[in-house]
Amino acid sequence: MIDARGLSLVFQTADGPVHALADVDLAIERHAFVSLIGPSGCGKTTLLRVIADLEQPTAGSITVEGVTPEAARLARAYGYVFQAPALYPWRTVAKNVALPLEIMGLPRAERMERVKRNLALVNLEGFERKYPWQLSGGMQQRASIARALTFDPDLLLMDEPFGALDEIVRDHLNLQLHGLWHRTKKTVVFVTHSILEAVFLSTKIVVMSPRPGRIHDVIACDLPRERTLELRETPEFLAIAQRVRDGLKAGHAYVD
């Protein structure tokens, strides 16, 4: 699905070059749920943006679905969920979710049908006519997930989608996202700060370390594919969480 080799990205800033990514090798299989975890500045968001063709690598190669990220973007191969919901305030929830469909030129009847189906998928039935400001933060983020799903891309790129939400809402959304992934068989690349979230959701966890941003460890997360919140108390779960924590520590995530 995604194949990156020797990927590097250097930002030229006023304070000199910043090595956001250095020599990143990463392979992501179809139907996988891969989390990128690491401290701020480890390049996990940058890596996601390179996959999405929102940033250009300065060295190395990357393919998405066998083509360049740009070709994948032009083919609308992925749905991207940002840190903030990024809903347009002048559009209703339904119109926000329909935005990609409008841009892709789908007929009105099909747009409405897909909006309805995808809002149901994220449990937002009945909120079609509400404006974003009438929704809670968690509901807004769910609407933005529905928007990324409406055009049915095989690949879902999620950049800390639940980072700004409280823990209770977050647990709830993790469970919903897990069910969604399990049902739809999509490939997900998920950026997060949270070890628990990463272990709970992923089939593979990529631990990254900062300055320069690189991959420190790749941890297989071979828990059962169907998961419940109680799983988080099991020894298997805690063992993987411990491995991720050790990886972060060894990658100097906890030093200033």
Place this chain on the structure above:
Amino acid sequence: MIGWLTRTFLPVLTVLAAIVVIWYAAAIWMNQPFQRDTYVRQGVDWTLPQLVRDTWNQDRPVLPTPHQIWGELERTVFNMAPTSRRSLVYHAQITLSSTLLGFAMGTVLGILIAVGIVHVKSLDQSLMPWIIASQTVPILAIAPMIIVVLGAIGLSGLVPKAIISSYLAFFPVAVGMVKGLRSPEVLHLDLLRTYSASPWQVFWRLRWPSALPFLFPAMRVAIAIALVGAIVAELPTGAVAGLGARLLSGFYFGQTLQIWAALIVAAVLAGLLVSIVGLANRLVLWRMGMSR
């Protein structure tokens, strides 16, 4: 309800009352030299109450009193056929038509300039200094030139006046819209990029709706100065018709009442136009779901 009324109107009414008191006092002060000369010329004795009454009711006072201006307004606005050339309604409607045409032209021009500046990098650098420079040249100096140049190619009447008016009106719209069209967040732009949206789609689905909250305040300023432009534009045409013409002929013939009445009508007109744009603003924001 009564509490709301007093809270809203009491401060305004207090200020109004203070203005009226100062106004009448100033009228005595400013009109009394002429009044006393008149008494001397006529050789009549005068008392203070008589002086006060006479200074408040001169034919050509230096400073007319509010009730005199109201009388003039009653005569020329309400008690005169609107088609009469001495009716202020007739003159206001002439100024209004060039104001509205100038405002419409200025708004369209301002939006087009802003779209150009936001989308074409070279325009951003080349156009903005000229736009700012255009507003430092006094409109009073430019107006006669525009009238003369357009007159030479056979254009007269409404269009030259509207052009002068739009010369003022385009500026706030251009500046506001540049800001508005640049207001979308990076995140909102990135989102459309992930859909590989065309520049046309980015404009209509994101930049234009983001800019509307900037457009309306700019239009409120624009319509007020469009009126100023329309009045100024009437001066060099020889004071034939319009509120500007009434002001100018008032100055020529020392008709202070006529000047003040035209001033009041212009102010009321400006207030009305600005409120209409304000209402349109609220209507549009409400339709966009952005009024809470």
